[in-house]
Amino acid sequence: MTNSPEFPATPSAPPVSFRTVDLRGKGLTLAGLRAAVPRAQEQTVADAEQKVLDIIADVRRRGYAALADFAQRFDGVDQDHPRVPAEALARALAELDPAVRKALEESISRARRFADSQRPRNIDVELGDGAVVSQNWVPVARVGLYVPGGLAVYPSSVIMNVVPALAAGVASIALASPPQKDFGGLPHPTILAAAALLGIEEVYAIGGAQAIAAFAYGVDATAAGAALEPVDVVTGPGNIFVATAKRLVKGVVGIDSEAGTTEIAILADSTARPALVAADLISQAEHDPRAASVLITDSEALAAAVRTELNSQAAATRHSERVREALSGPQSGVVLVDDLEQGVAACDAYAAEHLEIMTADAAGVAARIRNAGAIFVGDYSPVSLGDYCAGSNHVLPTSGTAAFSSGLNVTTFLRAIQVINYTREALHEVSGHIVSLAGAEDLPAHGDAVTVRFGSPA
Template sequence: MLRTIDLRGTRPTQTELLALVPRAGTDVSGALGTVTGLIEEVREHGEAALLEQAERFDGIRPAAVRVPETELDAALAALAPELRAAIEGTVERVRAASRAQVPEPRETVLAPGAVVRQRWQPVGRVGLYVPGGKAVYPSSVVMNVVPAQVAGVASIALASPAQREHGGRIHPTIAAVARLLGVTEVYAMGGAGAIGAFAYGVPGIALEPVQLVTGPGNVYVAAAKRAVQGVVGIDAEAGPTDILVIADDGADADLVAADLVSQAEHDELAAAVLVTDSAAFGEAVLARVRARADATPHRERVAASIGGAQSALVLVDDLAQAAAFANAFGPEHLEIQTRDDEAVLAGIENAGAIFLGAYSPVSLGDYAAGSNHVLPTGGTARSSAGLSAATFLRPQQIVRYERDALEQVAPVVAALSAEEDLPAHGEAVRARFADDAHGTGR
């Protein structure tokens, strides 16, 4: 059951808060040695290594790594109509919200003839990872593919682990949603090997290297992303999910408990944290968590999560202290269920996604809110943002100065280049104002 961290009567410093926040005992750096070897196997042996790794880690050897389009077509044709309708509705919501994440081009005129334009250029090719493991995640296909498409990415490759239950094919629902979204470059590969294949390419199966890898995964996927960063861009080192709920005694204890349990069912290392200024309310939530945990189909997984070091009931003096604790925790998902949600929200700086009120549960964001559920975990929301259309865009500044405009700032360039002992910088400007007879003028 949730352990208790009692901060009442104290005012911890930021350093002390960071030391107090509950965390799972996972360490991405500890997996780096393992994943580096797996990536090197793929670089050296290509498809053969990916097939061997699938057999080793997924318990099945796919017939081939590249998924045939006929298999994608068949999966889409077999998709249950009600599930297809739910997915299509989610796609439309995510597409609409993602459009708002694409900045408009801007032009700044600094002086006559001195213009700096800002444009947002999409990455040309991306690799999207959809995990397998304890559950099937068609929603993760939507959350990865749709913002990439909205951003204007021209080439999209998708990978998901081979499934023993499906004869070495990727999960048919994953295949169906990929085809529904128009993604036909799909690979049955998982874990560190898949990330390495995206980063370096696999010539034998015509898998070209990508520029950016996105998508959630386990600690080995996170470690592999760290290992290839620099060769390719990554969205984040996503790890086990977490939820932090700030609630006062005006909230419904059973609804708060339901939300904590909903995230705990993802993984034994998932974090479920309640921060409240009411000890009585905290006890009421604990009672409902016990009842719901005992009744849920994944009760063993939930019990491990809420009983782990990463989960806690945190008692605070007031909601301002609750917000300070949340900022130190940096939750992937933050729910605020209080009498004045907006007042609490004003104190929040660090969170992947924020859900306000009793009718905005995290599970809504996982599927149908329109927001993206690929979010920073493990406290990385303190410095990182969730996946969005902007993830797939690169800001580029385009500079155009006319002759007179350059002449106006030439003394600035000369002064700074002289101070930095880079005289050729200044000369590159002065050369443009040499005598026209020498052919270097206007």
């Protein structure tokens, strides 16, 4: 296949080493499929966990002093207190590029329409005369929202975190993003502008695992400034250290999911357009050298054409070195399958953060997928659309956790509280059953707690 005219090859650029995992002719179990699909090396996770444990312990012990040390060590900035002044938020919004502001406003509008429709309704169920059980959805009191920095700027993540929290009715919202040396130790001004656009006033220049620790455990006030109160739920994407920190504080606080380094899988057959497949794989590889880009296909011809496109497009893109490193890593590659049936099984085993379907009858194939953070159907629903303006949320589970967790949504910030309201007569109707079950479980006091209400001795 010739190079696409939109992405001319650069002869001096090193080729992409996009490995192949051949599953054809192998009747693998689910466990076998999970072991076979490309993944980042596990040792990286183990190394990150000990480092994150040390960071969490230090933040809990030394508070703002620890945060200041981490800001100096990781971000190269001196910091007395990480709270972003109100005037900095206002200035960032006033100086925002009008075109970027317009794009953010459109993204906010679409995200709000989708989020406002997600809130579940309260229910009342009458199980008998005077026997009512209700389920009420109640927002958590306070949330901590993390917006990554590092290799890119993510005002879109401000939207994705804040909009569903507001739709849920959360009253107290704090946002953290890494301090930037180039911007006087504050987060990137576009992130600050997005926060101001959404009315978020409590913003902190804190990055990485230390931000997650500060949200989970809180930080006491010092002479430099006010306390950072602990939150009930922490959400937001980040690198492996952020994802690991969220896993380690889960139970102290709620989390959305382990939204770590980005990943994309594309299920494609011979009808797919190689240039589009390659462009979408590169779009996620652009995020981080550890980003995962996986093509699952039953067509060797397509796989070969995509490899050609990857080399030409990767050579032409701005972040070429980063893209080539991600595409050449153990977490990326082509998975060859016998047919779409095995392809669907491989997709469910991989449980991608982002899964694109580029096949004949893409909608029908998409309906068969059980495990994915978000599914993008057909040629005109690329992951980039979901990153910015689809209306969906781009904070999604990674590293296979989409098999049991969901992307960020309104219910992330809600709790379902059950309310039981029985009259005397309604309780009496089931009292005998309660006594019988209490006896069967050798918990007679449970039964006594019912019979005492009707004149029997406890």
